[in-house]
Every structure is written in C-alpha cells, then in structure tokens.
Amino acid sequence: MMPNFPFLKNKKAEDKSEVFVPSRRDFLKLSSLATGGFLLGVNFQCAGPKGETITFAPNVFVSITSDNEVIIVAHRSEMGTGIRTSLPQIVADELGADWSKVKIVQAEGDEEKYGNQNTDGSFSVRMFYEPMRKTGATARHMLVAAAAKKWEVSPAECHTENSQVIHSSGKKIDFGDLVAEVKDMPLPDPASITLKEFSSYKLIGKDVTIYDARDITTGKAVFGADVDLPGMQVAVVRRSPVIGAKVISFNDAKALAVPGVNRVVKIEGAGIPPGLDKALEGVAVIADNTWAAMKGREALEIEWDLGPNQTYNSAKQLEEMLQSTAKDGKVRRERGNFSTAQRAAGKVLERTYLAPFYAHATIEPPAAIAHYQGDGICEIWAPTQHPQWARQAVATALGLDLDKVKMNVTLLGGGFGRKSKPDFVVEAAILSKAAKSPVRVQWTREDDLHFDFFHSHSAQRIKATIDKDGNFTGWNHHTVFPAIGATGSTTELHPSDGELGLGCTDFPYDVPNIKIETHESTAHTRIGWLRSVSNIHHAFAIGCMMDEIAEARGIDPVKHALQMLGEDRNLEFKPETDGKYENYGEPIETFPWNTGRMKKVIERVAKEANWDQKLAEGKAVGFAAHKSFLTYVACIVVVEKDSSGKVAIPEVFYAVDCGIGVNTDRIRSQFEGGAQFATSLATTSAITFENGIPQQNNFDGYQIIRMPQSPKKIHVHIIESMEKPTGVGEPPVPPYIPALCNAMYKLTGERIYELPFKA
Amino acid sequence: MEKFTISVNGKNQEVTADPDMPLLWVLRDLLSMKGTKFGCGQALCGACTVHLDDEAIRSCSTPISTVGKRKVTTIEGLDKEGHHPLQDAWVEHVVPQCGYCQTGQIMNAAALLKKSPNPSDAEIEEAMAGNLCRCGTYNRIKEAILTASKSL
Numbered sequence: 001m002m003p004n005f006p007f008l009k010n011k012k013a014e015d016k017s018e019v020f021v022p023s024r025r026d027f028l029k030l031s032s033l034a035t036g037g038f039l040l041g042v043n044f045q046c047a048g049p050k051g052e053t054i055t056f057a058p059n060v061f062v063s064i065t066s067d068n069e070v071i072i073v074a075h076r077s078e079m080g081t082g083i084r085t086s087l088p089q090i091v092a093d094e095l096g097a098d099w100s101k102v103k104i105v106q107a108e109g110d111e112e113k114y115g116n117q118n119t120d121g122s123f124s125v126r127m128f129y130e131p132m133r134k135t136g137a138t139a140r141h142m143l144v145a146a147a148a149k150k151w152e153v154s155p156a157e158c159h160t161e162n163s164q165v166i167h168s169s170g171k172k173i174d175f176g177d178l179v180a181e182v183k184d185m186p187l188p189d190p191a192s193i194t195l196k197e198f199s200s201y202k203l204i205g206k207d208v209t210i211y212d213a214r215d216i217t218t219g220k221a222v223f224g225a226d227v228d229l230p231g232m233q234v235a236v237v238r239r240s241p242v243i244g245a246k247v248i249s250f251n252d253a254k255a256l257a258v259p260g261v262n263r264v265v266k267i268e269g270a271g272i273p274p275g276l277d278k279a280l281e282g283v284a285v286i287a288d289n290t291w292a293a294m295k296g297r298e299a300l301e302i303e304w305d306l307g308p309n310q311t312y313n314s315a316k317q318l319e320e321m322l323q324s325t326a327k328d329g330k331v332r333r334e335r336g337n338f339s340t341a342q343r344a345a346g347k348v349l350e351r352t353y354l355a356p357f358y359a360h361a362t363i364e365p366p367a368a369i370a371h372y373q374g375d376g377i378c379e380i381w382a383p384t385q386h387p388q389w390a391r392q393a394v395a396t397a398l399g400l401d402l403d404k405v406k407m408n409v410t411l412l413g414g415g416f417g418r419k420s421k422p423d424f425v426v427e428a429a430i431l432s433k434a435a436k437s438p439v440r441v442q443w444t445r446e447d448d449l450h451f452d453f454f455h456s457h458s459a460q461r462i463k464a465t466i467d468k469d470g471n472f473t474g475w476n477h478h479t480v481f482p483a484i485g486a487t488g489s490t491t492e493l494h495p496s497d498g499e500l501g502l503g504c505t506d507f508p509y510d511v512p513n514i515k516i517e518t519h520e521s522t523a524h525t526r527i528g529w530l531r532s533v534s535n536i537h538h539a540f541a542i543g544c545m546m547d548e549i550a551e552a553r554g555i556d557p558v559k560h561a562l563q564m565l566g567e568d569r570n571l572e573f574k575p576e577t578d579g580k581y582e583n584y585g586e587p588i589e590t591f592p593w594n595t596g597r598m599k600k601v602i603e604r605v606a607k608e609a610n611w612d613q614k615l616a617e618g619k620a621v622g623f624a625a626h627k628s629f630l631t632y633v634a635c636i637v638v639v640e641k642d643s644s645g646k647v648a649i650p651e652v653f654y655a656v657d658c659g660i661g662v663n664t665d666r667i668r669s670q671f672e673g674g675a676q677f678a679t680s681l682a683t684t685s686a687i688t689f690e691n692g693i694p695q696q697n698n699f700d701g702y703q704i705i706r707m708p709q710s711p712k713k714i715h716v717h718i719i720e721s722m723e724k725p726t727g728v729g730e731p732p733v734p735p736y737i738p739a740l741c742n743a744m745y746k747l748t749g750e751r752i753y754e755l756p757f758k759a
Numbered sequence: 760m761e762k763f764t765i766s767v768n769g770k771n772q773e774v775t776a777d778p779d780m781p782l783l784w785v786l787r788d789l790l791s792m793k794g795t796k797f798g799c800g801q802a803l804c805g806a807c808t809v810h811l812d813d814e815a816i817r818s819c820s821t822p823i824s825t826v827g828k829r830k831v832t833t834i835e836g837l838d839k840e841g842h843h844p845l846q847d848a849w850v851e852h853v854v855p856q857c858g859y860c861q862t863g864q865i866m867n868a869a870a871l872l873k874k875s876p877n878p879s880d881a882e883i884e885e886a887m888a889g890n891l892c893r894c895g896t897y898n899r900i901k902e903a904i905l906t907a908s909k910s911l
Contacts, residue, residue: 080857216858218841219794219834289788413859676895698805
C-alpha cells in the first residue's frame with residue numbers, strides 16, 4: 001500500500017536508503033543496466049577504446065571504469081530542482097572525483113534496489129545527504145586502500161582528488177588504473193568509513209551548474225514525450241467531463257474515418273472515488289501521430305452518464321464552507337481556553353480568508369510511453385516523480401507482477417506534485433496492451449487543466465484576541481478544505497492531521513490560548529498536492545492575520561513576529577494536538593521546531609531588505625515568515641505603483657535556513673522560481689467549477705504570470721549552517737503570498753482576504 | 760493527405776501530412792526532432808517556438824500547408840555546435856530549472872536579437888511575454904539575453 005500522503009516521508013521506504021551498503025549482487029545488476037540500458041536516450045557502453053573495460057562498482061550508486069570514467073546513478077526524479085545534480089555532487093565530493101568528467105545515469109524505478117525514489121515533499125537532500133556521502137566515501141576508502149597497497153604506503157598518507165589517488169610524496173594514480181585491483185577487494189566494514197571534514201568539500205556548499213544544462217539548451221534533453229520507439233502509436237483520450245461520469249455508449253465511426261486513426265479503445269475508470277493512482281473513465285483514439293489522434297478525438301460521439309458531480313458548483317461550495325467556519329468545528333489543537341480569552345478581550349479581530357483551486361500547469365503536459373510485450377512484460381518511459389508508485393499502479397491495472405513492469409524515468413517538464421500521480425502512466429500501459437504496440441499517451445493543455453489533481457480550495461476564519469493591556473492572548477483558527485484523502489475515500493470529510501501539520505497546527509507563536517478547528521467538506525473533483533500543499537492557504541491566512549494583529553497592537557510586524565516567537569527554544573506540538581502532529585515524517589527530536597532559527601532568518605531578511613528605511617512615494621513593503629518542510633524562511637516583498645497606477649514587484653528578499661546547503665545555486669534558483677510561482681497563485685491563477693466542469697481550458701483562462709508581471713530582483717540569503725540539511729523545493733512559496741498581500745495593503749490601504757487578487 | 764517539401768535547418772524534408780497538421784507535430788512526430796516542445800496547442804505558452812525565416816512563430820498553431828518556401832529553423836539548427844551566444848549565456852547563468860520551456864525561450868530570444876541586437880529591459884520583457892516558464896526562470900532569462908547581446 002502506498003502511504004496516504006507521499007509528500008510526507010515514508011519511513012518504511014526510507015529504511016531502504018541503507019542500500020549504500022555495498023552489495024555484489026547490485027554491482028552485477030548495475031553492470032547489466034549500464035551496458036544495455038536505454039537511459040534518457042543515452043545508450044552508453046562500458047567497452048572503451050583501449051579494449052575491454054572493467055568496472056568497479058562498490059554499490060548501486062557509483063561505478064568506476066578502467067577508462068577512468070566515474071558514473072554516478074541519480075535515483076530521484078529531476079523536475080527542475082536540480083536534484084539529478086545535487087545528489088551525485090555529494091557522492092563525487094566524498095569520492096574525490098573529477099566532477100567535469102562524471103557521467104550521471106538516471107536509475108530506473110526500483111525501490112528495492114535504490115531505496116526511496118518518491119521525489120516529493122522536499123525531502124531528497126534531507127533523506128539522502130548522509131547515504132550519498134557514505135556511498136562516495138566507501139568507494140574512496142577502497143581506492144585509497146588499493147593504491148596504498150600498490151605503493152606499500154599507509155592509506156593515511158593518501159587522499160583523492162580529480163579522480164586520482166594522491167600520495168603525500170606527490171605520487172598519483174588514476175582511479176581507472178586501480179579498478180583491476182580494487183574490484184575484487186572485500187568491502188570495508190561500514191563502521192570503518194570516515195567522512196570528509198565539511199571544510200574540505202569542493203562541491204558541497206558551492207554553486208554547481210546542473211548536469212543537463214547543455215542538453216536542455218540544445219534540445220537534446222529527453223522529457224516524457226520525447227522517447228521514440230519503433231512502431232509507436234499515439235493516443236489521445238476523451239475523459240469523463242465530470243469526475244465519476246461513465247460512458248453509456250460511444251460511436252467511433254467518424255473518428256476511425258480520420259486518416260491515421262487506427263483504433264478506438266474504451267478505458268474503464270474508477271468512478272467515485274476516483275483514486276490517486278487510477279485512470280479516469282474515457283475513450284482513447286489511437287493513431288499514427290498526435291495530430292491524427294487529436295482530430296480523431298474531436299470526431300468521437302460519446303453518451304455519458306454524468307453522475308452526481310454534474311451539479312457541482314465550486315463558488316457555491318466555497319460559500320458554504322465559509323459559512324461553516326462560523327460554527328464550532330472539530331478541535332485539532334488546543335492550548336489554554338480560547339473562550340475565556342475572548343470574554344476577557346479588549347479587542348477581537350475576526351477575519352476570513354478564501355483561496356481557490358489551483359492547477360499545477362506544468363508546461364510539459366502529462367505524457368507517457370508504454371510498451372506492453374506479448375510475454376506479459378510492460379516497459380514504461382515516463383516523467384514521473386514517483387516511479388515505484390507508477391510501477392505498482394501499472395502492475396495492478398494490468399494484473400502483472402511488479403517485476404514484470406520496468407519503469408524508465410525521463411526528465412520531467414515540471415512536476416510540482418502533479419507527476420507523483422501515475423494515472424497517465426496507467427493509461428499508456430492499458431492502451432499499449434490494447435493496441436499491441438508501443439503507445440505514447442499525450443495529454444493536451446485542456447486535458448491537463450481539466451483532469452488535474454487540484455490543490456483544494458479553502459475557507460478559513462481566524463479570531464485573535466487582544467486584552468486590555470494590549471497583549472495578544474488568543475488564537476482561534478478554523479480551516480476547511482476538501483481533503484486529499486477524499487480522492488481515495490468518500491468518508492474523508494475533514495483535513496487530515498498531515499495536511500494540518502502543514503502550516504496550521506504548527507502555529508509557532510507564543511499565544512496563551514489556542515484553538516484550531518476543522519469543518520467538513522466533500523470532494524467533487526480529484527484533490528492532490530501542489531508545491532507546499534496546504535501551507536499555501538494556511539500561510540496566506542496566518543501571515544496576513546499576524547500583520548493585522550501587529551497593526552492593532554501598534555507594533556512593527558517584524559518586531560511583532562520576533563516578540564511572539566518568544567525565547568529561543570524548541571517547540572512541541574504533540575501535547576496540544578493529541579499526539580497527532582507529524583513534523584513532515586521526522587521525529588521532532590531530530591528535526592526540532594526551533595524559534596531561535598526562525599528569529600535568525602527574520603532578523604536577516606529585515607537587515608538585508610533594510611526594513612526600517614523610509615520608502616519612496618508609491619513604494620511599500622510587506623513581511624511574512626513561515627517554516628515548511630523543516631526549512632525556515634522569512635520574506636519581504638517590495639511593491640510599487642507606477643504613474644499609470646499599475647503595480648509591479650521590483651524586489652523580493654528571502655532569508656532561508658535549510659541547514660547545510662548542498663548546491664547553493666540551486667537553492668537560490670528554487671527561491672527565485674518559488675517567488676514567481678507564488679506570484680501566480682496570489683494574483684492570476686484559479687480553477688472554478690460549474691456543472692462539475694473546470695471553467696478554465698488553457699493558459700488564457702488559467703493564467704500564470706509572464707515576464708512583464710514577474711518580480712524583478714529576487715535576493716536570496718542563505719544562512720550558513722551546519723544543521724542537518726532540509727529541502728528547498730517547496731518552502732519558498734508559503735511566506736511569499738502573505739508578504740505580498742501585506743505589501744499591497746501598505747500600498748493601497750486595503751487588506752486582501754481572497755486569492756487571487758488583482759494587482 | 761498531401762506531400763510537402765519544407766526546409767528545416769537548411770535541409771529539404773519531404774513529408775506526407777494532413778495540410779492542417781501543425782508544424783510542431785510535423786517536426787516532432789514525422790521528422791523525430793524533439794527539441795521543439797508542445798505546451799498548449801493554442802500559441803499561448805511559446806514552448807513550440809521556431810523560426811520561419813527570421814520570425815519567431817508558434818509551431819503548434821502553424822499548419823504545414825502555410826510554411827511554403829520559408830526556411831524553418833529549430834533549436835537543433837540554431838547553431839551547428841550548440842554554442843549560439845544565447846545557448847552559452849543560458850548555461851553561464853544556469854537559467855534552466857526543469858528546462859522544458861527553454862528551447863522555445865531561446866528561439867524566441869534569438870529572433871529578438873536578430874531584430875534588436877541590444878535590447879533594453881523593456882524590449883526584452885515585451886518580446887518574451889509570450890513565453891511561459893512555470894519554474895519561474897524569467898530573471899535569469901533576461902540576464903542571459905543581456906549577456907548574449909553583449910557578445911554578439
């Protein structure tokens with residue numbers, strides 16, 4: 001069974017990250033993979049020009065050939081975070097490899113072999129920093145031992161650099177020239193492996209250019225739809241217009257008359273609930289090429305039983321959700337007694353916040369290639385964030401054993417959580433089996449926007465009490481949104497503990513009376529997770545409300561946040577959440593919520609943005625801070641109005657504490673992109689439903705920001721830290737939205753309570 | 760279905776296709792040139808940008824029958840060695856995140872620089888407004904265009 005929330009760490013799978021423990025069986029597997037594997041379009045051979053090449057592979061992640069080639073396996077999916085560079089970078093640094101010559105090979109989906117491959121929840125670096133160091137260090141240890149033996153010196157007198165072992169006398173030998181000696185050496189006791197001092201790293205903690213930069217800019221990089229197989233056909237699917245709709249009948253005569261169309265196949269859908277890993281009901285047109293399949297789809301005549309969701313109207317539901325927040329809800333966290341605080345309060349602020357459904361809208365729409373072979377083997381090429389889940393879903397859909405499904409992972413043209421879900425991969429597999437040929441299933445933009453696993457719309461109500469002496473005494477947060485769990489189960493009516501732990505029940509401020517409540521709502525579409533998940537709407541509401549509370553108390557919002565975080569200490573959320581706070585799947589003892597670290601990023605961002613300066617006419621600044629995915633972030637957004645009244649975002653300041661930073665350039669790029677992504681969420685994007693159907697069809701209806709609307713200068717300040725590394729894919733998004741809203745308030749005098757707002 | 764001969768990256772290519780088939784699918788499906796990407800099919804995102812003569816166009820909305828004698832240039836043909844100043848600047852600034860939209864961005868920028876070798880910030884923003892990037896690499900795209908414009 002898959003975990004309910006793959007964006008939270010799956011502890012069971014994490015244990016398999018111990019695959020860095022060398023295994024001879026894996027070495028053999030890797031060798032066969034390397035010589036025969038079709039990997040991202042690269043069919044590389046181990047045989048070199050000097051004759052027969054031999055390989056040393058102490059574990060599944062690293063191998064070194066007698067031609068002195070260092071090959072590192074990237075086992076996590078690359079969707080733009082740079083992880084395909086960052087993890088191999090760690091291995092290479094510990095190994096002492098010549099980075100400019102390292103070859104990176106993408107792993108196929110096989111968690112038994114590689115450990116967790118679910119690229120989600122900003123946990124790749126968090127989970128694999130140590131294992132990757134040990135992986136590289138093990139290989140280094142063995143190479144050094146082999147060289148020392150050859151030279152009859154002590155291993156302690158040797159080190160590695162530029163893919164060579166170097167003796168203190170200056171003697172050098174290429175890794176490749178040690179392969180013959182080292183490949184049959186017994187594997188060292190893992191306890192004997194020493195890791196390098198942090199200060200000696202040449203790659204970790206540095207700006208390293210992504211491995212695929214040149215391939216991407218020359219058009220050679222292989223994304224999902226770019227894989228070509230001999231005899232491949234292309235499928236385009238007409239899916240149930242309303243989630244849960246069923247095909248009553250269809251007429252394919254006109255579709256089959258379109259030149260190039262070869263076959264029409266019905267796909268049996270899951271109905272209600274639709275599930276996270278199943279295909280939707282639909283009719284597929286399979287053709288010689290994409291255009292013929294699209295034209296064939298237009299010619300299909302289908303009679304649908306639209307089912308119960310055909311009357312669904314999202315605006316109406318949102319209004320009902322908002323009304324529900326005025327009532328008592330299910331209590332999810334409690335401290336003190338909010339009612340008492342409310343009775344004693346000198347002032348009660350009560351505000352509501354609404355946010356819409358969001359689509360992921362990756363520029364690469366979903367696409368996958370399947371080749372179902374007659375002997376019950378199905379080989380897949382897909383841009384998947386979660387290859388093992390896709391593999392399981394295909395095996396289930398086709399009734400195959402897991403080992404009959406081979407999952408090749410291509411580059412992803414954006415993921416943001418969408419491509420965790422394997423529904424499109426399952427479609428390709430079903431259609432390849434039906435067509436008896438390799439099939440690429442191609443989603444159009446309209447398909448992508450209509451059949452996404454949406455970020456849920458949400459209603460929130462926050463009451464804050466201020467006593468007669470001006471103290472902030474009470475916090476009552478009501479939140480309601482159709483839960484992710486509802487996509488798989490119709491009885492999931494409240495947000496889960498996992499979703500609440502994302503920015504809601506982990507409210508960090510030192511308020512004596514806290515009450516957090518949820519309300520029921522039902523899902524009428526597929527709900528999923530989008531970059532930072534429920535932190536998006538929780539941070540929006542909390543960040544805006546904190547700004548209002550500071551204002552009501554007459555305190556600067558930055559000083560107010562620092563004051564309300566209180567003494568430097570580790571926070572506990574379990575006692576007040578009935579033990580249900582999940583801390584992103586990590587023990588809070590290992591990854592504490594430390595107020596001191598949060599205060600440091602706030603102080604840093606205020607200093608860098610020169611927060612206290614007097615701003616020019618027509619300019620304003622807003623602030624918010626939010627910890628998510630165990631990473632501390634504070635953000636200041638500058639807005640300005642030009643003479644024509646148009647609002648622009650000239651500058652953004654971020655300070656981030658993500659512990660040890662592995663690839664500093666990619667940390668900055670995630671924050672730069674996160675600000676842009678969040679600007680879309682705040683100002684342009686929304687999905688609405690009428691009659692169960694999304695009303696936005698393409699980028700004209702579902703708008704994401706373009707270059708002229710983008711925030712201009714984005715300054716990212718990374719706190720130097722030796723704390724355990726945490727991820728940066730998602731944490732830039734949450735604090736940005738309230739910081740922008742708070743800046744808009746300063747500029748216009750009007751508070752923002754609903755997203756998206758028009759800038 | 761009709762036969763068409765089109766010039767792609769300096770080479771004549773003969774294809775048999777529905778006259779309405781967009782150039783994008785001719786390139787990707789019939790000629791197996793995968794550097795030009797599909798994003799929206801409606802000329803709204805720019806991922807499919809190629810050149811017709813010196814003009815940046817959206818190949819997803821350009822039927823093969825309208826190409827005629829005009830020369831098609833794709834990312835594969837922008838520079839033989841893959842070292843067009845924009846491509847080098849893109850690597851220097853490490854512009855790409857996921858990378859999917861970047862071939863379209865580069866082709867669009869290349870057409871801009873042909874017309875306006877030293878574009879201002881405002882000119883760049885206006886010219887690049889039709890190319891979406893969901894990862895949010897806009898600022899580095901702008902920096903890379905400025906860098907390339909200096910080396911032209």
